[in-house]
Amino acid sequence: MTIARKTHDRTTYEKDAPQPGRVLDARLHLLDRQLLDVDDVPVTTIDDLEIHATGGDADPVGGPAVLTNLLTGPVLGTRILGGRPPSSRLERIAWSHVRAVDSAVKLGIHGSQLDATWVERWVRDHVIGRIPGGRHDPE
Template identity: 40%
Template sequence: MTDGQLLIEFHLLDRQIVDIDGRMIGKVDDVELEPTGDGHYRVVALLTGGRVLAERVGGLLGRFLRWPRPGSLRITCDHVLEVGNHVTLSLHAEVLDLPPLESWLRRHVIGRIPGARHESQ
Protein backbone atom coordinates (compact mmCIF):
# COMPACT_ATOMS: atom_id res chain seq x y z
CA MET A 1 0.00 0.00 0.00
CA THR A 2 1.45 3.28 -1.03
CA ASP A 3 0.06 6.70 -0.16
CA GLY A 4 -2.85 5.09 1.72
CA GLN A 5 -4.13 3.42 -1.42
CA LEU A 6 -5.63 -0.06 -1.35
CA LEU A 7 -5.93 -2.50 -4.19
CA ILE A 8 -9.37 -3.87 -3.36
CA GLU A 9 -8.84 -7.30 -4.92
CA PHE A 10 -5.41 -7.67 -3.30
CA HIS A 11 -5.73 -5.99 0.11
CA LEU A 12 -9.40 -6.53 1.00
CA LEU A 13 -11.46 -9.10 -0.89
CA ASP A 14 -11.50 -12.55 0.72
CA ARG A 15 -9.43 -11.37 3.71
CA GLN A 16 -10.48 -12.69 7.09
CA ILE A 17 -12.16 -10.12 9.36
CA VAL A 18 -11.34 -10.41 13.07
CA ASP A 19 -12.55 -8.43 16.05
CA ILE A 20 -10.26 -6.56 18.45
CA ASP A 21 -9.72 -9.82 20.39
CA GLY A 22 -8.75 -11.76 17.26
CA ARG A 23 -12.05 -13.66 16.99
CA MET A 24 -13.20 -14.42 13.46
CA ILE A 25 -16.13 -12.41 12.12
CA GLY A 26 -16.18 -13.54 8.48
CA LYS A 27 -14.44 -12.68 5.23
CA VAL A 28 -14.59 -9.53 3.16
CA ASP A 29 -17.00 -10.57 0.43
CA ASP A 30 -17.38 -7.12 -1.14
CA VAL A 31 -16.79 -3.44 -0.45
CA GLU A 32 -18.95 -0.35 -0.66
CA LEU A 33 -17.34 2.53 -2.56
CA GLU A 34 -18.03 6.26 -2.66
CA PRO A 35 -16.70 8.72 -5.28
CA THR A 36 -14.29 11.32 -3.88
CA GLY A 37 -15.02 13.93 -6.56
CA ASP A 38 -11.55 13.82 -8.14
CA GLY A 39 -12.12 10.70 -10.21
CA HIS A 40 -11.14 8.33 -7.41
CA TYR A 41 -13.18 6.25 -5.01
CA ARG A 42 -12.82 5.51 -1.32
CA VAL A 43 -13.92 2.42 0.56
CA VAL A 44 -16.67 3.33 3.04
CA ALA A 45 -17.69 -0.14 4.23
CA LEU A 46 -16.76 -3.80 4.19
CA LEU A 47 -19.55 -6.22 3.31
CA THR A 48 -19.67 -9.83 4.44
CA GLY A 49 -22.20 -12.65 4.49
CA GLY A 50 -23.86 -15.14 2.22
CA ARG A 51 -26.09 -12.67 0.41
CA VAL A 52 -23.15 -10.40 -0.45
CA LEU A 53 -21.03 -13.31 -1.64
CA ALA A 54 -23.90 -14.63 -3.77
CA GLU A 55 -24.26 -11.26 -5.49
CA ARG A 56 -20.50 -11.08 -6.11
CA VAL A 57 -20.34 -14.62 -7.55
CA GLY A 58 -23.48 -14.26 -9.67
CA GLY A 59 -24.85 -16.82 -12.13
CA LEU A 60 -26.12 -20.26 -11.16
CA LEU A 61 -23.69 -20.59 -8.24
CA GLY A 62 -24.77 -17.20 -6.92
CA ARG A 63 -28.43 -18.24 -7.07
CA PHE A 64 -27.55 -21.45 -5.21
CA LEU A 65 -25.66 -19.52 -2.52
CA ARG A 66 -28.61 -17.13 -2.17
CA TRP A 67 -31.12 -19.98 -1.72
CA PRO A 68 -31.44 -20.04 2.09
CA ARG A 69 -31.52 -16.21 2.07
CA PRO A 70 -28.52 -15.78 4.37
CA GLY A 71 -27.98 -12.36 5.88
CA SER A 72 -25.22 -9.86 5.41
CA LEU A 73 -23.19 -7.50 7.55
CA ARG A 74 -22.01 -3.98 6.69
CA ILE A 75 -18.98 -2.74 8.65
CA THR A 76 -18.12 0.92 8.15
CA CYS A 77 -14.45 1.76 7.68
CA ASP A 78 -14.31 3.84 10.84
CA HIS A 79 -14.36 0.49 12.69
CA VAL A 80 -11.34 -0.89 10.78
CA LEU A 81 -8.26 -0.77 12.99
CA GLU A 82 -5.73 -2.39 10.65
CA VAL A 83 -5.49 -3.98 7.21
CA GLY A 84 -2.77 -6.61 6.90
CA ASN A 85 -2.94 -10.33 6.21
CA HIS A 86 -6.38 -9.98 7.80
CA VAL A 87 -8.64 -7.03 8.63
CA THR A 88 -8.75 -6.15 12.33
CA LEU A 89 -11.73 -4.26 13.71
CA SER A 90 -11.75 -1.90 16.68
CA LEU A 91 -14.91 -3.63 17.95
CA HIS A 92 -15.81 -6.77 19.87
CA ALA A 93 -17.76 -9.37 17.88
CA GLU A 94 -20.66 -9.21 20.34
CA VAL A 95 -21.64 -5.68 19.27
CA LEU A 96 -22.06 -6.68 15.62
CA ASP A 97 -25.41 -7.85 14.32
CA LEU A 98 -24.10 -11.01 12.65
CA PRO A 99 -26.32 -12.83 10.17
CA PRO A 100 -27.99 -15.89 11.76
CA LEU A 101 -26.05 -18.37 9.61
CA GLU A 102 -22.71 -16.76 10.55
CA SER A 103 -23.63 -16.84 14.26
CA TRP A 104 -24.69 -20.50 14.08
CA LEU A 105 -21.50 -21.48 12.23
CA ARG A 106 -19.35 -19.63 14.76
CA ARG A 107 -21.02 -21.38 17.73
CA HIS A 108 -21.44 -24.89 16.31
CA VAL A 109 -18.63 -25.33 13.78
CA ILE A 110 -15.79 -22.82 14.11
CA GLY A 111 -16.03 -22.71 17.91
CA ARG A 112 -15.41 -26.46 18.09
CA ILE A 113 -12.17 -26.33 16.11
CA PRO A 114 -9.18 -26.66 18.45
CA GLY A 115 -7.48 -23.30 18.81
CA ALA A 116 -10.37 -21.33 17.31
CA ARG A 117 -11.03 -19.58 20.60
CA HIS A 118 -7.39 -18.78 21.34
CA GLU A 119 -7.30 -20.92 24.51
CA SER A 120 -3.52 -20.59 24.69
CA GLN A 121 -3.66 -16.80 25.03
Protein backbone atom coordinates in the same frame (compact mmCIF):
# COMPACT_ATOMS: atom_id res chain seq x y z
CA MET B 1 -16.13 -9.16 -26.41
CA THR B 2 -12.95 -9.32 -28.51
CA ILE B 3 -10.25 -7.06 -27.23
CA ALA B 4 -7.99 -5.44 -29.79
CA ARG B 5 -4.61 -7.17 -29.44
CA LYS B 6 -2.75 -4.10 -30.55
CA THR B 7 -3.38 -2.58 -27.15
CA HIS B 8 0.02 -1.53 -25.95
CA ASP B 9 1.52 -4.96 -25.23
CA ARG B 10 5.03 -3.66 -25.13
CA THR B 11 4.27 -0.14 -24.04
CA THR B 12 6.01 0.98 -20.90
CA TYR B 13 3.68 3.32 -19.11
CA GLU B 14 4.92 6.15 -16.97
CA LYS B 15 5.06 5.38 -13.26
CA ASP B 16 2.31 6.80 -11.13
CA ALA B 17 3.31 9.48 -8.63
CA PRO B 18 4.14 8.29 -5.10
CA GLN B 19 1.02 8.42 -2.96
CA PRO B 20 0.80 10.18 0.40
CA GLY B 21 -0.80 7.16 2.06
CA ARG B 22 -0.69 3.39 1.93
CA VAL B 23 -1.88 1.87 -1.32
CA LEU B 24 -4.52 -0.89 -1.09
CA ASP B 25 -5.75 -2.81 -4.11
CA ALA B 26 -9.21 -4.23 -3.48
CA ARG B 27 -8.62 -7.78 -4.67
CA LEU B 28 -5.02 -7.94 -3.58
CA HIS B 29 -5.36 -6.60 -0.04
CA LEU B 30 -9.01 -6.62 1.04
CA LEU B 31 -11.43 -8.97 -0.70
CA ASP B 32 -11.71 -12.46 0.80
CA ARG B 33 -9.50 -11.49 3.73
CA GLN B 34 -10.40 -12.75 7.19
CA LEU B 35 -11.93 -10.16 9.53
CA LEU B 36 -10.74 -10.39 13.13
CA ASP B 37 -12.37 -8.53 16.00
CA VAL B 38 -10.57 -6.62 18.73
CA ASP B 39 -9.74 -9.90 20.51
CA ASP B 40 -8.42 -11.44 17.27
CA VAL B 41 -11.45 -13.72 17.09
CA PRO B 42 -12.45 -14.48 13.48
CA VAL B 43 -15.70 -12.72 12.61
CA THR B 44 -16.26 -13.27 8.90
CA THR B 45 -14.59 -12.63 5.56
CA ILE B 46 -14.80 -9.56 3.35
CA ASP B 47 -17.03 -10.47 0.43
CA ASP B 48 -17.42 -7.07 -1.16
CA LEU B 49 -16.80 -3.36 -0.67
CA GLU B 50 -19.02 -0.31 -0.93
CA ILE B 51 -17.87 3.03 -2.28
CA HIS B 52 -19.62 6.39 -2.23
CA ALA B 53 -18.87 9.85 -3.54
CA THR B 54 -17.16 11.95 -0.88
CA GLY B 55 -20.38 13.93 -0.48
CA GLY B 56 -22.27 10.72 0.38
CA ASP B 57 -23.85 10.28 -3.05
CA ALA B 58 -24.40 6.61 -3.92
CA ASP B 59 -23.06 7.20 -7.45
CA PRO B 60 -19.30 7.70 -7.08
CA VAL B 61 -18.53 8.41 -10.75
CA GLY B 62 -17.55 11.89 -11.78
CA GLY B 63 -15.82 13.05 -8.64
CA PRO B 64 -13.79 11.97 -5.63
CA ALA B 65 -14.97 8.74 -4.04
CA VAL B 66 -14.14 6.83 -0.89
CA LEU B 67 -14.50 3.33 0.53
CA THR B 68 -17.22 3.44 3.17
CA ASN B 69 -18.17 -0.12 4.11
CA LEU B 70 -16.86 -3.66 4.11
CA LEU B 71 -19.62 -6.05 3.03
CA THR B 72 -20.26 -9.65 3.96
CA GLY B 73 -23.15 -11.92 3.17
CA PRO B 74 -24.46 -14.99 1.35
CA VAL B 75 -22.21 -14.90 -1.72
CA LEU B 76 -21.43 -18.59 -2.23
CA GLY B 77 -24.31 -19.19 -4.63
CA THR B 78 -23.70 -16.08 -6.68
CA ARG B 79 -19.99 -16.82 -6.95
CA ILE B 80 -20.81 -20.17 -8.50
CA LEU B 81 -23.75 -19.05 -10.61
CA GLY B 82 -22.82 -15.42 -11.26
CA GLY B 83 -24.24 -12.09 -10.19
CA ARG B 84 -24.30 -10.85 -6.64
CA PRO B 85 -26.81 -10.87 -3.77
CA PRO B 86 -29.16 -7.87 -3.52
CA SER B 87 -27.58 -4.97 -1.68
CA SER B 88 -30.12 -5.37 1.13
CA ARG B 89 -28.85 -8.91 1.89
CA LEU B 90 -25.30 -7.75 2.51
CA GLU B 91 -24.20 -6.84 6.03
CA ARG B 92 -22.20 -3.62 6.28
CA ILE B 93 -19.20 -3.06 8.52
CA ALA B 94 -18.13 0.58 8.51
CA TRP B 95 -14.52 1.31 7.58
CA SER B 96 -14.28 3.42 10.73
CA HIS B 97 -14.20 0.14 12.72
CA VAL B 98 -11.05 -1.08 10.93
CA ARG B 99 -7.86 -0.68 12.98
CA ALA B 100 -5.32 -2.50 10.80
CA VAL B 101 -4.93 -4.10 7.38
CA ASP B 102 -2.48 -6.95 7.33
CA SER B 103 -2.73 -10.54 6.12
CA ALA B 104 -6.08 -10.26 7.93
CA VAL B 105 -8.17 -7.15 8.45
CA LYS B 106 -8.48 -6.27 12.13
CA LEU B 107 -11.41 -4.47 13.70
CA GLY B 108 -11.42 -2.30 16.78
CA ILE B 109 -14.72 -3.63 18.12
CA HIS B 110 -16.09 -6.96 19.34
CA GLY B 111 -17.68 -9.25 16.79
CA SER B 112 -20.82 -9.52 18.92
CA GLN B 113 -21.51 -5.84 18.20
CA LEU B 114 -21.86 -6.54 14.50
CA ASP B 115 -25.00 -7.56 12.65
CA ALA B 116 -22.76 -9.79 10.53
CA THR B 117 -22.67 -12.38 13.33
CA TRP B 118 -26.40 -12.52 14.09
CA VAL B 119 -26.85 -16.01 12.56
CA GLU B 120 -24.11 -17.42 14.76
CA ARG B 121 -25.61 -15.79 17.84
CA TRP B 122 -29.12 -17.00 16.96
CA VAL B 123 -27.92 -20.60 16.51
CA ARG B 124 -26.03 -20.37 19.81
CA ASP B 125 -29.06 -19.09 21.74
CA HIS B 126 -31.83 -21.11 20.10
CA VAL B 127 -30.16 -24.39 19.10
CA ILE B 128 -26.86 -25.05 20.86
CA GLY B 129 -28.09 -23.52 24.11
CA ARG B 130 -31.03 -25.94 24.28
CA ILE B 131 -28.83 -29.02 24.08
CA PRO B 132 -28.09 -30.33 27.59
CA GLY B 133 -24.66 -29.02 28.55
CA GLY B 134 -24.73 -26.51 25.71
CA ARG B 135 -24.57 -23.44 27.94
CA HIS B 136 -21.25 -24.03 29.64
CA ASP B 137 -17.69 -25.06 28.83
CA PRO B 138 -16.80 -28.78 28.81
CA GLU B 139 -15.92 -30.06 32.28
